[in-house]
Amino acid sequence: MSFKEFNLKPFLLAALDELGFTEPTPVQQRLIPVIKSGKSVIGKSQTGSGKTHTFLLPIFNAINPELDEVQSVITTPSRELAYQIYEAAKQLASHSDTPIRVVNYVGGTDKARQISKLKHEQPQVIIGTPGRLLDLVKTGELDIHTARSFVVDEADMTLDMGFLSEVDQIASRLPEKLQMMVFSATIPQKLQPFLRKYMSNPVMEEIPVTSVISPTIDNWLISTKGKNKNDLIYNLLTMGEPYLALVFANTKNRVKEITSFLKQNGLKVAMIEGDLPPRERKRVMRDVQNLDYQFVVATDLASRGIDIEGVSHVINDGIPDDLDFFIHRVGRTGRKGMKGIAITLYSPDEEDKISEIEALGIEFKPKAIQNGEIVDSYDRNRRKTRSHGHEKLDGALIASINKTKKKVKPGYKKKIQKEISREQLKKRRLEQRQRGRNERKQKKESSNRYQ
Structure with missing residues (x-):
């Protein structure tokens, strides 16, 4: 399969050619057509699976460069991720004949300068961390009520870092008729109420892990x-x-x-x-x-x-x-x-x-x-204790055996065997004592019943 089969705009195919991307990844194959159709999605896939272009390509394909308003909002929990998505988005936008305004809003950057620019024009694609985005939205400088799509990237990480409340407040200020895309490596239980609140019958795709890490x-x-x-x-x-x-x-x-x-x-x-x-x-x-x-x-x-x-x-x-x-x-x-x-x-x-x-x-x-x-080197499991029909050894004895040095001294196997025999003898004596206690207890209970 090639990216051409998605019927993307020519400038996006040119951008992909520049990147050297020829074949879509499994998550891209499954979700790009769904997102292009306007449906909300939950994509569960591993790192390095191509999630970023899975949502960026359909978003840019739907952008109207002539429309001077916010059309898509993307949140991500860390500044590094925001910059990563921003660079990928800029690369796509750079191939459009008509300029597409892509802006990155993260903490630690010049807020006053961002506000000054927003007074003159609104970006068409917004990327940023939840805290800074919410700050700009609350004060009215950033107008997101016109957005038609909203991406929550790395949702599980957003939850872990305590940013879900900010994302919730951003989502509540977006139009009711909204395409929402949530991408996450896992879908924790605590994330479910947020998903139910804003998503109605989303398409959920879990991309099975064929190889957890690259075979290369x-x-x-x-x-x-x-x-x-x-x-x-x-x-x-x-x-x-x-x-x-x-x-x-x-x-x-x-x-x-x-x-x-x-x-x-x-x-x-x-x-x-x-x-x-x-x-x-x-x-x-x-x-x-x-x-x-x-x-x-x-x-x-x-x-x-x-x-x-x-x-x-x-x-x-x-x-x-x-x-x-x-x-x-x-x-x-x-x-x-x-x-x-x-x-x-x-x-x-x-x-x-x-x-x-x-x-x-x-x-x-x-x-x-x-x-x-x-x-x-040697396989660390090479000396795991094998059963061979013998009684199962308890953890303390296994630990004792595992602590032995690699170089076995003469007669060491006999020493280990004696230790095993002592442990097993001790175990049998304990079992005999317990049986004796149980028998005496039963006799006593039986005697009391007939008195």
Whole structure:
């Protein structure tokens, strides 16, 4: 299938040619015709699935450049995502013979200047974060009552970040007859009342995950047991000569710690996290886009906003509590058919999380660093306790066995067998005592009944 089959306006096809987009993604194949028909939709799909152009293409196809009023409103929870959508929208608009006014409103930008411009003309396509959009709407500078379509991008993230109330207030000021598009990786229960309030019989499409991460990504797993994580990260960044490497950490403090360590060791590193002032964050993002940095250290929140061509390596400094973020992190590489390497550092107490990720269909290749090279390592599951008809061992004993050293000393198997035998003997004695207690209790109860 090609984009030509959607009967889009010629300027949009020219814009897609410039991007090198030839075949629509599954979410685009399913939802672009539905959105073009004017229906409201809920699109549930994974990161990197092509959601942005899924709603931008039909929106721009329906825009009337001659009509001097707001025609579409798009909200997204983070500034990085807003800039990402804005750049994609500008690229589409740049191919239109008649100018289409696209404006981005996010916090941390010059509000007075935005108000001054709004007094002269209204944009036709609005993109922005909920807080700034609502500010401009409440004071009357931004007139959205003429909009015919409304997009809530990353709805689950909007909910998690506490912005759903602002989006609700924006939606309440839009016309009753409105095409609404909601895109989200998940549809949490707490999002349902909002959807029911504003959407009547929407078309809901859940794009099944055929591969949670791109097949072009090499997914490596490295144990940090007995190793310094900062040293590991430095070695991984310097031995492979990555084109552009993103390092993701779970907390702002950890991001700062990694950045400081790498800088002390002579690397030029960009840091993206929540404490950065808006102007500084914008500058850093621009420098990263211009490839002024080879290494970027970021928090999970930033991971949804970073969409840079040519990310060759992603390094996970541990595993996030929300496994969706793991997918978002890894999804920064291996895009558009390019090869990428995702490296996850994990400690022994993160075994359960690794198993949960594997349950999503993701396969890890165990690796280790030896003599300045990355080499194949052993499968961490290779020594899992097997049943073989024996009694099931309890957790404490399994833990005791798993703590044993890799190099087995002579006679060690006999020692383990004795420990197993002792545990089983202890277990049988406990069971015998419990049976004895139960029998004495039954006799006593029986005796009391006949007295």
